[in-house]
Amino acid sequence: MATTIDEVLLxxxxxxxxxxxxxxxxxxxxxxxxxxxxxxxxxxxxxxxATIQPIMFVVLFxxxxxxxxxxxxxxxxxxxxxxGIFAQTVLFNSSFTAVGLADDLTKxxxxxLRSLPMYQEAVLxxxxxxxxxxxLLTFAVMLGVAFAVGFRIEGxxxxxxxxxxxxxxxxxxxxxxxxxxxxxxxxxxxxNSASFIWMFPLTFVSSAFVPVQTMPGWLQPIAEHNPxxxxxxxxxxxxxxxxxxxxxxxxxxxxxxxxxxxxxxxTRKFASxxxx
Amino acid sequence: xxxxxxxxxxKSFGNTKALCGVDFDVERGQILGVLGPNGAGKTSAVRILTxxxxxxxxxxxxxxxxxxxxxxRARARIGLTGQYAAVDEALSGxxxxxxxGRLYHMGTAVARERxxxxxxxxxxxxxxxxxxxxxxxxxxxxLDIAMSLIARxxxxxxxxxxxxxxxxxxxxxxxxIDELVRGGxxxxxxxxxxxEADRLADDIVVIDRGRAIARGTSEELxxxxxxxxxxxxxxxxxxxxxxxxxxxxxxxxxxxxxDDQRTVSLPVFRVEGLVPAAxxxxxAAGIAVHDVAARRATLDDVFFALTGHAAxxxxxxxxxxxxxxxxxxxxxxxxxxxxxxxxxxxxxxRVVVQEAEG
Numbered sequence: 001m002a003t004t005i006d007e008v009l010l011x012x013x014x015x016x017x018x019x020x021x022x023x024x025x026x027x028x029x030x031x032x033x034x035x036x037x038x039x040x041x042x043x044x045x046x047x048x049x050a051t052i053q054p055i056m057f058v059v060l061f062x063x064x065x066x067x068x069x070x071x072x073x074x075x076x077x078x079x080x081x082x083x084g085i086f087a088q089t090v091l092f093n094s095s096f097t098a099v100g101l102a103d104d105l106t107k108x109x110x111x112x113l114r115s116l117p118m119y120q121e122a123v124l125x126x127x128x129x130x131x132x133x134x135x136l137l138t139f140a141v142m143l144g145v146a147f148a149v150g151f152r153i154e155g156x157x158x159x160x161x162x163x164x165x166x167x168x169x170x171x172x173x174x175x176x177x178x179x180x181x182x183x184x185x186x187x188x189x190x191x192n193s194a195s196f197i198w199m200f201p202l203t204f205v206s207s208a209f210v211p212v213q214t215m216p217g218w219l220q221p222i223a224e225h226n227p228x229x230x231x232x233x234x235x236x237x238x239x240x241x242x243x244x245x246x247x248x249x250x251x252x253x254x255x256x257x258x259x260x261x262x263x264x265x266x267t268r269k270f271a272s273x274x275x276x
Numbered sequence: 277x278x279x280x281x282x283x284x285x286x287k288s289f290g291n292t293k294a295l296c297g298v299d300f301d302v303e304r305g306q307i308l309g310v311l312g313p314n315g316a317g318k319t320s321a322v323r324i325l326t327x328x329x330x331x332x333x334x335x336x337x338x339x340x341x342x343x344x345x346x347x348x349r350a351r352a353r354i355g356l357t358g359q360y361a362a363v364d365e366a367l368s369g370x371x372x373x374x375x376x377g378r379l380y381h382m383g384t385a386v387a388r389e390r391x392x393x394x395x396x397x398x399x400x401x402x403x404x405x406x407x408x409x410x411x412x413x414x415x416x417x418x419l420d421i422a423m424s425l426i427a428r429x430x431x432x433x434x435x436x437x438x439x440x441x442x443x444x445x446x447x448x449x450x451x452x453i454d455e456l457v458r459g460g461x462x463x464x465x466x467x468x469x470x471x472e473a474d475r476l477a478d479d480i481v482v483i484d485r486g487r488a489i490a491r492g493t494s495e496e497l498x499x500x501x502x503x504x505x506x507x508x509x510x511x512x513x514x515x516x517x518x519x520x521x522x523x524x525x526x527x528x529x530x531x532x533x534x535d536d537q538r539t540v541s542l543p544v545f546r547v548e549g550l551v552p553a554a555x556x557x558x559x560a561a562g563i564a565v566h567d568v569a570a571r572r573a574t575l576d577d578v579f580f581a582l583t584g585h586a587a588x589x590x591x592x593x594x595x596x597x598x599x600x601x602x603x604x605x606x607x608x609x610x611x612x613x614x615x616x617x618x619x620x621x622x623x624x625x626r627v628v629v630q631e632a633e634g
Binding site: 016017018019020021024027028031032034035038039040042043107108109111112113114115116117118272274275 | 323326327328329330339348349351352353354356358359360361362363364365366367371375376378379380381382407423424427430
């Protein structure tokens with residue numbers, strides 16, 4: 001039981017000059033990531049919902065549209081389509097970053113974290129890292145469904161790994177865009193829409209579902225230069241054991257470029273963000 | 277050396293001045309109540325002192341550390357409890373505490389031990405391993421305050437700690453703050469509730485529209501307007517102005533008519549013998565009186581005397597709220613809660629829109 005002289009509350013800390021600084025980036029990021037991972041473990045239903053949409057897309061596109069869509073160079077549409085769905089799902093999942101940050105922001109958690117002597121950017125690093133873990137789990141489920149409908153990895157192990165790493169690097173870069181979105185909007189509901197809506201045109205006006213050549217002439221250049229097309233083409237080639245050519249390094253350049261630009265923007269935004 | 281120094285704090289959001297040069301300090305072991313209505317600038321001041329917001333001008337210190345120059349050192353010394361219970365709903369109470377402790381760089385074992393003792397102290401031991409999602413509002417608030425105490429901060433900031441709580445939880449949070457204060461934790465408490473400042477704070481700074489307009493103990497502030505009042509309740513609201521005409525010569529400050537239009541309050545220096553005199557004079561004037569009583573001034577009276585408007589005014593009523601007041605957006609979220617207060621609504625004529633100068 002508590003003592004009468006209330007030492008629990010009142011004894012001042014012997015040392016308030018706790019160590020701080022850059023060396024705490026990893027410790028603090030991991031602490032924050034652990035907070036999210038613990039929460040995730042407690043609500044597996046969220047993970048389930050995150051996998052329902054991609055499963056639905058696989059089934060719809062393969063069985064409903066699959067017969068009508070021809071993909072030149074591929075004997076089976078599934079081999080063409082599924083890498084596109086992988087890319088889209090992994091990218092869509094980056095919106096968890098926006099929603100999670102907006103949630104922390106509206107609950108005052110960001111205010112508290114910013115008042116702690118932690119390495120401040122760790123809040124964003126921890127968040128984006130835990131979202132990658134969540135994304136990997138979704139991806140594993142989706143890969144299982146893909147195999148079930150007849151998708152096969154035709155490339156080497158190294159190529160498959162290279163494709164998967166590229167997908168996650170691209171999605172990670174996008175989670176920094178989403179971090180900026182989450183810190184900029186005022187509510188979880190707004191973060192939900194603001195993080196999601198623009199990804200529909202981004203992922204559909206691309207080579208993910210149909211070859212760009214089948215689109216109207218004015219749309220083709222847009223689709224061709226869409227970074228999502230480049231990433232999809234590179235991963236599709238690798239999963240199918242083909243040569244991705246310049247798409248591979250172009251896709252990496254996009255991922256690194258987006259991560260750098262939005263990493264800086266989101267970090268700056270974070271340093272001046274307070275709850276609404 | 278004061279534990280907290282705020283000097284000449286200025287902060288604007290767009291065209292809105294949230295703070296127009298606020299000064300105050302808090303001595304070690306003291307609890308300072310920062311009292312003011314929604315949008316007065318209380319939250320902005322707390323956010324500057326807790327490193328969340330950079331002022332446009334001014335200086336802020338914690339234990340002599342300039343929070344603008346060395347925010348990390350300042351952060352190691354403070355605990356912040358914001359307007360909302362900043363708890364992670366997906367974690368247990370114990371995990372929430374441990375998590376914050378680790379971010380104060382306490383070390384996992386120390387953080388866990390400290391979490392356990394705080395949970396026990398805050399009556400949350402039974403709920404320690406339950407997920408916070410199932411906690412009541414009062415439990416969340418207690419956990420939240422415990423989280424801000426985990427590193428034994430040198431200065432504790434409580435930003436409207438009881439706003440949004442039901443009366444019972446409010447009482448239990450008050451009891452908790454009482455204990456902290458008695459034990460000597462240096463605390464800066466903001467509140468829009470006069471009774472809260474009256475009950476908890478050693479010293480009160482009244483803030484209105486970005487300015488500190490008065491400072492003193494609750495008693496000193498009450499003395500400023502005479503310390504005592506005589507209150508007359510008339511049968512017919514139409515007689516209220518006549519009461520002021522008849523009894524105005526006894527008053528030492530501006531009389532005012534209450535929300536019900538029937539209660540007239542007159543600040544006076546000496547209340548002795550005044551009640552019978554007032555009854556005689558009102559009787560002679562032929563005014564039907566329901567009740568006449570003497571009472572001690574409350575902070576509500578002080579706030580009215582200082583600013584010309586009530587502290588807990590009705591913010592949803594546009595006329596009572598000049599546009600330049602909407603500034604501190606952070607405070608606006610609270611409006612619904614205040615509007616729910618039964619007193620609101622009739623405040624319209626009581627609120628005189630005028631510049632309050634310190």
